[in-house]
Amino acid sequence: MSRINEFYNFGYSALSIVEMEVRKIRHDSTELWTRGVQPALWLLLFGEVFNRVRDLSIPGYDYIQFLTPGVLAQSVLFIAIFYGITLVWERDVGLLTKLLSTPSPRSSIVVGKALAAGVRGVFQSLMVFTLAVFMGVNLRHNLLNVAGVFVVIILLAMCFSSFSMCLASMLKTREKMMGIGQMITMPLFFGSNAIYPITLMPPWLQSLSKLNPLTYVVDALRALLLTGDYSTIPEDIAFLSLITLVLVILASFSISRLLE
Amino acid sequence: MKAIEVNNLSKLYPPNIRAVDDITFSIDLGEIFGLLGPNGAGKTTTLKAITTLGKPSSGTIKAFDIDIIESPQKARQMFGYVPQAVSADGDLTGYENLLIFAKLFYVNKNEREKRINNALKYMGLSDRSQDLVKHYSGGMMRRLEIAQALVNRPKVLFLDEPSIGLDPSSKRQVWEYIKKLNEEFGMTIVITTHDMLEADELCHRIAIMNSGKIAVIDTPHLLKKSIGGDIVSLSLQESGLKLSIPDELGLLIGNDDDRVLISTDNAEIAIPQIIRHFENNGSVVRSVTVNKLTLDDVFMKYARSSLQSQGTIKDNRSVRRSFARRGR
Numbered sequence A: 001m002s003r004i005n006e007f008y009n010f011g012y013s014a015l016s017i018v019e020m021e022v023r024k025i026r027h028d029s030t031e032l033w034t035r036g037v038q039p040a041l042w043l044l045l046f047g048e049v050f051n052r053v054r055d056l057s058i059p060g061y062d063y064i065q066f067l068t069p070g071v072l073a074q075s076v077l078f079i080a081i082f083y084g085i086t087l088v089w090e091r092d093v094g095l096l097t098k099l100l101s102t103p104s105p106r107s108s109i110v111v112g113k114a115l116a117a118g119v120r121g122v123f124q125s126l127m128v129f130t131l132a133v134f135m136g137v138n139l140r141h142n143l144l145n146v147a148g149v150f151v152v153i154i155l156l157a158m159c160f161s162s163f164s165m166c167l168a169s170m171l172k173t174r175e176k177m178m179g180i181g182q183m184i185t186m187p188l189f190f191g192s193n194a195i196y197p198i199t200l201m202p203p204w205l206q207s208l209s210k211l212n213p214l215t216y217v218v219d220a221l222r223a224l225l226l227t228g229d230y231s232t233i234p235e236d237i238a239f240l241s242l243i244t245l246v247l248v249i250l251a252s253f254s255i256s257r258l259l260e
Numbered sequence B: 001m002k003a004i005e006v007n008n009l010s011k012l013y014p015p016n017i018r019a020v021d022d023i024t025f026s027i028d029l030g031e032i033f034g035l036l037g038p039n040g041a042g043k044t045t046t047l048k049a050i051t052t053l054g055k056p057s058s059g060t061i062k063a064f065d066i067d068i069i070e071s072p073q074k075a076r077q078m079f080g081y082v083p084q085a086v087s088a089d090g091d092l093t094g095y096e097n098l099l100i101f102a103k104l105f106y107v108n109k110n111e112r113e114k115r116i117n118n119a120l121k122y123m124g125l126s127d128r129s130q131d132l133v134k135h136y137s138g139g140m141m142r143r144l145e146i147a148q149a150l151v152n153r154p155k156v157l158f159l160d161e162p163s164i165g166l167d168p169s170s171k172r173q174v175w176e177y178i179k180k181l182n183e184e185f186g187m188t189i190v191i192t193t194h195d196m197l198e199a200d201e202l203c204h205r206i207a208i209m210n211s212g213k214i215a216v217i218d219t220p221h222l223l224k225k226s227i228g229g230d231i232v233s234l235s236l237q238e239s240g241l242k243l244s245i246p247d248e249l250g251l252l253i254g255n256d257d258d259r260v261l262i263s264t265d266n267a268e269i270a271i272p273q274i275i276r277h278f279e280n281n282g283s284v285v286r287s288v289t290v291n292k293l294t295l296d297d298v299f300m301k302y303a304r305s306s307l308q309s310q311g312t313i314k315d316n317r318s319v320r321r322s323f324a325r326r327g328r
């Protein structure tokens, strides 16, 4: 009984943190909209130009079709990887101290924050979908596929925002977070299948990209939005969930270091 | 039972900073207790240890006989905490700030609205509850933060430097609210401050802290009394060498020609009586100057002596003499 209670409280706290984020977005959503600019530029400029290069895609699809899931994943990665900066800011203004002074377990606050990053990711997906529709990019978007995309995107956001929260607990300043964030997004992005197929990579990079969570995200997104071949999805989701779980646990333990 | 009991608490920060150095004290139920000390004294560190936000390096802390290090969640359920930095979320409304915290404190759903509205009303924020907090003034934010802590109906409320950065009138206002909370609900309140006036105004008991140690704990009144009291200096029409005063009015500590120095517990009350006494004995008082002791004097005294020895000063006479010298 008390186990169930604890479980319920955990979820309740995490959702309250999500609610906090959603309420903030409701008061001021400019940041969400400006986040739409980057994927739009990728699709409109990069996508249109490279659309002429046939070999870059997978057989049977335009490059821009191939690119859209990759750009979606990349833009959510950007949101998530810098999410820890919010945490540092909240620490600096005393908000985090106060969140952690409540009886809500620390891990529930970390999970709540990670889910909140997921909410931003979902909004980002909606923007990219809309953009794709306007650009006439042919994607499979029936309800079930879209729901699947949301699940994958939420996992992606949770995975990298937890990672970012771990970083925040170690780096503790916004400047360092910006620097490190920028330093790791590039290799994560180019070391994945986001803008070109893995088969084009040299062998050493291929094996590295198999350890890159972003590769699994993009793989699942392409299956859902393009090919409809779901055979690798269980593996993708399992890998992502595992990494996310580990990172959430690490972040839960390290978050109190931010107060020291 | 004590509200809070701290025993031999120490906190070391790497590499080798002794922020808190083996302190022991307890806080009674229903009192306003103050940790008074300059920046870097270790006040925040102590408060964080009690509120389970920072792990002590050694020592034990109990809240209502519950070991807070063993059961941090239970402890947090009983506490309200307002950190030193302004911690309300500017991107939410006042109401929303309270709502989220009510949820994180697991306040019963049926009671939530009522408690939120009561807390807002109590802190005088009802009419601004739907405004974004970033448009609040500093004083309103502080009041909102206290309101936020109140939705939990805490048994102990911790306020880290409650009036830091506020203008004098908001400061007064925040003080009034703190006193009201204590008087109306008997809430135990713990504050830290570097402001002598604030400690004097609010606290029933004060612990004077310096370099991670507590030099002395007492009521503001007894602290001031322990180092000699206020000094009243009278100038008389003619020589006052032969004069004496009864003990209940104070202690005659200096007497040269037409000037008389008297040390007394409370100058405001003593002055009219002293003047009456002199005039009844045929001396005309030309002018009076008062050197009121502040906690500042107390702090100077204890903080300095605490660096050399932990013992309290017993020899009031020598202290009084040193103040008599200051009085000139």
Ligand SMILES: Nc1ncnc2c1ncn2[C@@H]1O[C@H](COP(=O)(O)OP(=O)(O)O)[C@@H](O)[C@H]1O
Residues within 6 Å of the ligand: A259, A260, B013, B014, B017, B018, B019, B037, B038, B039, B040, B041, B042, B043, B044, B045, B046
């Ligand atoms: N996170 C920290 N790391 C290292 N030293 C710290 C840290 N926090 C506080 N200190 C040091 O501990 C001492 C006490 O700090 P603090 O408790 O904040 O004092 P106060 O609140 O009385 O101003 C200071 O010397 C301060 O520099």
Ligand SMILES: [Mg+2]
Residues within 6 Å of the ligand: B043, B044, B045, B084, B160, B161
């Ligand atoms: Mg402090």
